Amino acid sequence: MSERRRSERRLAWMLCAPAVIAMLIVTGYPIGYAVWLSLQDYDLRFPDDREFVGLSNYADVLTSSIWWGDVWNTTIITVASVSIELVLGMAIALIMHRAIFGRGAVRASVLIPYGIVTVVAAFGWRYAFDPASGFVQNLPLISDTAAPLTERGGSLAVIVLTEVWKTTPFMALLLLAGLALVPDELHEAAKVDGAGPVQRFFRITLPLMKPAILVALLFRTLDAFRVFDTVYIQTAGANGTETVSILGYQVLINRVNLGVGSAVSVLIFLAVILIATFFVRGLGASTARQRGEAA
Amino acid sequence: MRREGRSRWWIAAVLVALGIAGCGSDSEGGGGARTLNWYVFNEPGGAYEQAVKTCNESARGRYRINYVRLPTDANQQRELIVRRLAAKDSDIDIIGMDVIWTAEFAEAGWIKPWTGARQRAARAGRLAGPLKTVEYDGRTWAAPFTTNTQLLWFNKDKVPTPPAGITWDELIDRAAKAGTGIEVQGNQYEGLTVWVNALIAGAGGEIVGEQGQDRVGPTAETAARIVHKLATSRAAPPGLATNKEDEARLGFESGRSSYQINYTFIYASAAELPGGFQKKIGWARYPRTVADRPSRPPIGGINLGVGAYSKNPDLAFDAAQCLARPENQLVASEKGGLPPTTEAVYDDPKLQKAFPFADLLRESIEAGAPRPVTPAYSDISLAIQRTFHPPDEIDPDEVVSKLRERIEKAGEGKIF
Numbered sequence: 001m002s003e004r005r006r007s008e009r010r011l012a013w014m015l016c017a018p019a020v021i022a023m024l025i026v027t028g029y030p031i032g033y034a035v036w037l038s039l040q041d042y043d044l045r046f047p048d049d050r051e052f053v054g055l056s057n058y059a060d061v062l063t064s065s066i067w068w069g070d071v072w073n074t075t076i077i078t079v080a081s082v083s084i085e086l087v088l089g090m091a092i093a094l095i096m097h098r099a100i101f102g103r104g105a106v107r108a109s110v111l112i113p114y115g116i117v118t119v120v121a122a123f124g125w126r127y128a129f130d131p132a133s134g135f136v137q138n139l140p141l142i143s144d145t146a147a148p149l150t151e152r153g154g155s156l157a158v159i160v161l162t163e164v165w166k167t168t169p170f171m172a173l174l175l176l177a178g179l180a181l182v183p184d185e186l187h188e189a190a191k192v193d194g195a196g197p198v199q200r201f202f203r204i205t206l207p208l209m210k211p212a213i214l215v216a217l218l219f220r221t222l223d224a225f226r227v228f229d230t231v232y233i234q235t236a237g238a239n240g241t242e243t244v245s246i247l248g249y250q251v252l253i254n255r256v257n258l259g260v261g262s263a264v265s266v267l268i269f270l271a272v273i274l275i276a277t278f279f280v281r282g283l284g285a286s287t288a289r290q291r292g293e294a295a
Numbered sequence: 296m297r298r299e300g301r302s303r304w305w306i307a308a309v310l311v312a313l314g315i316a317g318c319g320s321d322s323e324g325g326g327g328a329r330t331l332n333w334y335v336f337n338e339p340g341g342a343y344e345q346a347v348k349t350c351n352e353s354a355r356g357r358y359r360i361n362y363v364r365l366p367t368d369a370n371q372q373r374e375l376i377v378r379r380l381a382a383k384d385s386d387i388d389i390i391g392m393d394v395i396w397t398a399e400f401a402e403a404g405w406i407k408p409w410t411g412a413r414q415r416a417a418r419a420g421r422l423a424g425p426l427k428t429v430e431y432d433g434r435t436w437a438a439p440f441t442t443n444t445q446l447l448w449f450n451k452d453k454v455p456t457p458p459a460g461i462t463w464d465e466l467i468d469r470a471a472k473a474g475t476g477i478e479v480q481g482n483q484y485e486g487l488t489v490w491v492n493a494l495i496a497g498a499g500g501e502i503v504g505e506q507g508q509d510r511v512g513p514t515a516e517t518a519a520r521i522v523h524k525l526a527t528s529r530a531a532p533p534g535l536a537t538n539k540e541d542e543a544r545l546g547f548e549s550g551r552s553s554y555q556i557n558y559t560f561i562y563a564s565a566a567e568l569p570g571g572f573q574k575k576i577g578w579a580r581y582p583r584t585v586a587d588r589p590s591r592p593p594i595g596g597i598n599l600g601v602g603a604y605s606k607n608p609d610l611a612f613d614a615a616q617c618l619a620r621p622e623n624q625l626v627a628s629e630k631g632g633l634p635p636t637t638e639a640v641y642d643d644p645k646l647q648k649a650f651p652f653a654d655l656l657r658e659s660i661e662a663g664a665p666r667p668v669t670p671a672y673s674d675i676s677l678a679i680q681r682t683f684h685p686p687d688e689i690d691p692d693e694v695v696s697k698l699r700e701r702i703e704k705a706g707e708g709k710i711f
Contacts (some may be wrong), residue, residue, distance in 0.1 A: 043708055044381040045403040045670060064710040131533040132545045150536035150685065238483035239536070239685055247710070253374050255674055256381065257708050264710075 031269070038262035045256055057263035066247065067264070071271075074243040076156060077231075078224040081163040085220060086213070088164065089171030096172065097179045114169035122233035125162045129154075152240040159241060162230050167223070171216050178212020179205070211283060218279035222272055244268050328359040329607050331614050335391025335597065336372055337364035342630035346623040350614060358610045360389070360618070369393045369485060373673070380405040380602065387602035388611040389618070392437055394428035394596050394665065395485075395672050398505070401436045402670035406600040409435045413612055417619070424594045424663035425636040431505070431668055437598035438619040439636035441627050443558050444581075444592045444659045445493075446652065451577040453553040462583040463494070463521045466554065470530035476552030477525060478543035481535040483684040488666065488676040489593045490556070491683050494518035496591035496664030497584030502679065502702075507669045509702045511695055517584060519683065519691040526686035530554075536685045548572065556581070558595065559650065563632040578652045580659055591664035596636065634660065674705035681711070 041053045061067050092110055099106045113121065128134045131147045138144075148154025182205050190200050206213075228245040231237060237246040248268060252261025335343060347360045354360075365372040373396060379387055380400070392400065400406045409417045417438035418426060425439040447458060447466075453475065458466060470477050480486030495502060500514025525531055532538070532546050540557055547555040548568060555561070565573040581592035599615040601608055617623075624635035629649045634656055640646055641657045650656055667675055678701035683689060704711035 041708065044377065045399055047381075047403070060709050066710050130537070130542070132542055132549070132551075145533040147534040147537065150534055235537075236483060250677065251710065253378075254370070254677070256377055260708060260710060 034262045037258050038266050040259045042258040057260050070242050070244045070247045080160045082220050084164045085168045085171045088168045092172035093175035111169045118229040121166050122230040126234045155235045155239045155241045174216035178209040182208045214283045328356050331358050331388040332361050333389040334363045338631045340630035342627040350617040383604045385604045388605040389615045390600045391597045392600045398431040398668045398670045401431045420637045424660045427665045437600040440597045440599050440619045441633035442596035442636045447579045448555045449577045450553040451575050459579045471528045476532035477530045478546045478552045478555035481686045482539050483680045488679045492666045493593045494584050503667045507671045511698050519689050519694040522686050523689045560632045592659040594663035594665050
């Protein structure tokens with residue numbers, strides 16, 4: 001039995017090998033190269049001054065107030081957009097789940113924003129809020145000279161709005177999949193016991209959906225933390241809206257400082273791993289508990 | 296079994312086809328005219344297309360220039376070219392370089408210097424302002440092709456007295472009193488650097504020296520006071536902090552503002568507006584920073600450089616020289632609204648027709664202040680943008696120390 005198991009395991013590894021090798025080539029090598037670059041003083045404009053400097057690029061980034069300011073901006077955008085998306089996404093998922101008429105039409109129309117290229121959506125909202133060409137200032141209750149993209153609060157709000165508008169459908173879709181897993185019998189049993197719809201939502205639907213919610217939050221938080229296109233198009237980091245990805249872009253692509261720029265990229269990568277670990281831990285715990293309950 | 300055989304045939308056929316295609320592209324470069332790639336921004340008026348055609352015809356089969364179109368955004372052009380040059384791309388023969396790239400490209404060894412007869416040809420008859428933008432480290436690195444400068448445009452219907460020789464202070468007071476706006480470029484991008492540099496130069500100051508050494512002084516504070524005064528006055532158009540050249544043009548055309556600081560393209564584009572709007576546009580020299588010094592208008596434009604990794608550098612020099620010839624400059628003015636760098640072209644009646652303000656243009660370019668010529672230019676520009684944005688929140692008392700700190704960090708390759 002154990003002999004057979006071992007050979008099965010070997011076969012499994014062999015079947016995986018091509019995928020593992022491909023992954024190593026397309027992701028492992030660039031990541032390793034970025035780490036190697038981040039340990040050097042390397043500016044493309046002065047290639048002769050290239051030298052190994054150990055961790056000093058990291059020290060430079062981590063002691064700069066710009067980096068921490070950008071981490072803070074990114075956190076604000078991430079937390080604000082993901083939490084709004086969760087609430088809205090849940091509402092939309094419930095509607096899609098319960099829709100009796102035109103279920104396909106509802107789902108398709110909800111998904112449209114997600115099908116639009118981020119850069120296009122970002123431009124659309126930027127022009128909408130532009131005082132020269134936008135329609136927003138012509139709406140009632142809004143000042144005719146409103147120019148939200150010229151100050152910090154307004155800019156952050158427009159960026160979060162764009163992100164929410166664009167990715168709520170994605171959240172809703174993931175939550176809908178989770179919703180489909182909640183058995184109707186449980187709801188009926190609870191109804192017999194006299195539980196109201198609100199109670200049933202919080203006591204039955206939410207706990208059973210926890211793995212789906214965590215997966216949705218994981219995906220969206222990772223995406224939101226790396227936000228680039230929306231910010232780049234709408235403010236390019238002006239008015240205190242610079243995110244860590246914009247900083248990395250500026251140092252790496254504009255200033256062609258490969259050393260410090262790679263250090264910024266590696267730090268973003270580490271932050272992403274940290275977020276992922278946090279969610280995966282929570283996910284593992286909740287699925288394990290569920291499995292335990294089922295047994 | 297049989298199916299397998301057929302699929303093998305297919306693979307063989309595809310391989311043969313690829314081989315033929317490969318040979319095809321090889322032989323294209325081998326015989327006849329050498330292809331020279333000219334990387335330059337996409338000029339929508341067709342001026343560059345015509346210049347390429349003229350030069351290809353006069354080359355009589357020695358070379359054929361291939362016009363490779365880059366994005367119109369100068370930053371994107373630079374990023375694209377820098378990435379290729381850093382990878383020693385031999386595909387780049389001629390580069391349409393923004394005036395601010397010279398020092399960076401020269402220091403990195405990405406372009407070839409113009410020497411001897413070529414240098415003399417590249418400099419002959421050129422205006423002083425554009426010439427300064429091709430010099431670095433005592434050598435000439437490109438041929439000035441087109442140039443550009445900003446004028447103070449005003450709406451003649453609403454502005455009774457032309458604002459000639461006016462200072463920024465007077466202009467802001469005048470506009471605020473009349474309840475109209477002044478359109479400028481206040482977004483956090485290169486246009487803000489252009490503005491700040493012109494203000495500092497207008498007060499007799501400088502930002503950095505050729506080696507990137509800090510020359511920031513009280514003139515930066517003077518500049519900051521003007522930017523802050525406009526941004527917080529009634530003459531500030533809404534969206535000042537996000538305006539680029541085109542938003543400024545729209546603000547002027549819509550009547551929101553009776554004044555605007557902008558490049559010459561706004562005159563040509565006004566020709567298509569209804570109501571004879573173009574005839575209402577008046578022009579004056581760039582405003583003064585201080586009353587007792589003439590203004591130093593900004594200088595922009597395109598210089599032609601030869602890529603260091605080009606396989607045909609001699610032909611590339613010839614082709615660049617041809618593209619930069621006065622007749623092609625004239626075409627660029629007529630079709631693209633881009634002012635010439637050769638002084639004699641300004642006397643051509645065709646140019647006077649395209650630019651009724653040609654004399655003011657020549658005077659402004661002659662007196663213009665180039666932006667800092669230093670290899671770390673993009674860092675310096677970023678430092679200026681970060682220090683002067685948002686315009687309404689600048690603290691003029693702190694500007695000098697902040698700008699100094701950022702320039703110092705930029706020089707050390709640090710984050711600022």
